[in-house]
Amino acid sequence: MLFRSLLNVILICAMLAVYAEAKPVDKDKKISFHVGSYTQHLGANGDHVEGFDNNLFSIEYPINEYAPFFDNFVIGTLENSIGDRCFMMGAQKTYFDLYDGLSFEGYYIYCGEFFFGVFAECGDDGVYQTIKEQTGLGFAPFIYHGLQFDMTSYISLDVGLMLPSIMFVSLQYNF
DSSP: OHHHHHHHHHHHHHHHHHHSOOOOOOTTOOOEEEEEEEEEETTOOSOOOOBTTTOOEEEEEEOTTTOTTOSEEEEEEEEOTTSOEEEEEEEEEEEEEEETTEEEEEEEEEEEOOSSGGGTTTTSSHHHHHHHHHHSSOEEEEEEEEEEEESSSSEEEEEEEETTTEEEEEEEEEO
16 A cells, blocks of 8 residues: 555656656745645554645745745644644755756744644644643654755645655645
């Protein structure tokens, strides 16, 4: 099952790469949106929210003139592995360009409870609950590293791994 899911994602990415001509995203773009994400827990047994069911929506805004260690501020929401709605906030860093239209990047995200009622149950299960028992706040640190492929000047495909072992693929719209 896991192998078949991985194979499907790899085939989709390969087809997109073959048919899309790499066009670097204009670095002066102000806002980016992440939607259409696909997740797969590698080597995990159990019932997780996977595939396209995590309903990720996030917004990135440039902050590199205010925070020299990061490029973008990220805020958004998703359904975690357990199916609870969580608040996300963090930073993105593009480390280097491999060639025009392909770069290596990292995301460092707080994903957890927030004072709005819709996010109140995020810390009720799994690692979120374990951290909540220790700190009083249910959250999980998301650490992601991967590749960003600019398919057009407005659309990018992000593919990478989120620690400890979650494969992640997302579409990013740049404006």
